[in-house]
Amino acid sequence: MIGGTAYGVALNDREQVAALGDALGEKPYGKPPVAPILYIKPRNCFAASGSAVTLPGDVAEVAVGATIAIERALAGPPVARLAIDLFVPHASFYRPAIAERCRDGFLPLGPASAPPADLASIEIVTHIGGAERHRWSLSRLVRDPAALEREIATFMTLAPGDLLLCGIAGDAPTARAGDTIEVTAEGFAPLAVSLVAEQAR
């Protein structure tokens, strides 16, 4: 289903950056970020809508980072997918968060569709256990998808099939084993997954 590499962007939510405030000028960071802060969600993370994602025994809860993945086309405009960047909540952005972000099944992705015209301000809603738990708009992004692509292109080339998760809300809700998650946004088919506890070994 996914033929490329999935890149995410950390600290691309203005509200999150504002909440961190002066901390970004202090150790260990020294100064606020200059370039987009990218990370990779490797292939073991990919999961389809409808999947049951296993929470490993050492993960009590996960953050549910509902977002839009922009998929690079071979030619012409990109397509987009709903995506859930699942990750173990972590306070520090100093070192790459591989053990936090790269667990098996931690990137559920919806089907591809043409991005709506209002993508830059689209609202993404997260339901957990049937109740609305989070709602945010891509208008909160520090860099919108077009700006991200422009700045990333100065040092690396996205290939056809590559995905760019355009940002994660700093106040993303958390979920636990047994929860069902559904993410919706106008113009996209809903993306639903369930979280299941790992069987005792």
Place this chain on the structure above:
Amino acid sequence: MKRVRLIHAGREQWGVVSSDEQAIALADGSTVGWDAATLLPPVTPGATVFALGLNYADHSVELGFKPPSQPLVFLKGPNGFVAHGGVSPKPRDADQMHPECELVAVIGRTARRVAASEALDHVAGYTIACDYAVREFLENYYRPNLRVKNRDGLTPIGPWIVDAADVGDPQALALSTTVNGTTVQSGSTGDMVFPVAELIAYLSGFMTLSPGDMILTGTPHGVHFVGEGDEVACTVERVGRLVHRVGLQA
């Protein structure tokens, strides 16, 4: 055996290098002369590529860090790879670009929660990478950040994958880098903070490793900035010699 990926007769193929290193045998039984072959990076498309920071104590000290208490892992995309004999473009707006010679372990069998004592059974073979860093672009967010370590064309890799059985102990290999014939890095894989087996145990402890996945295991001391036109050779004992040239970003 040494396995190369090449483009021949209009398609990507894997081949086996002859013992005299003069020819490559293809799956259909035909052969290609080494000098006539167009090599590709010996990377399986879609593979997850891990790299290690500060995995040699002497390099950590050189950069002003204490060796880490757990592996400092980052991931790389496929955009950086350059085959043996290729060109790595130095950015125009940076001069602090330095080569990092690394032993690369290639996963051969799926690994999930593998003990260190069993981990090397999951290694198909080894290759060499020159994992460039461009220090001007360092930022303290998910450091080392992708703008430093994941630039287009700044990860030469190859020339081949040598079967693990032909390499033996991966922690007893000399490795070095020369720039225009002058040695700028020299070390031993015996000085790794986290040896290959422990890295596989660590990574497979929280995620599944699949055939073709690669682990760039870090680099010893020696920070030397390169310039356009330099010829850089990374050598790992019992694995081979990876050569490329430094170009200039268009």
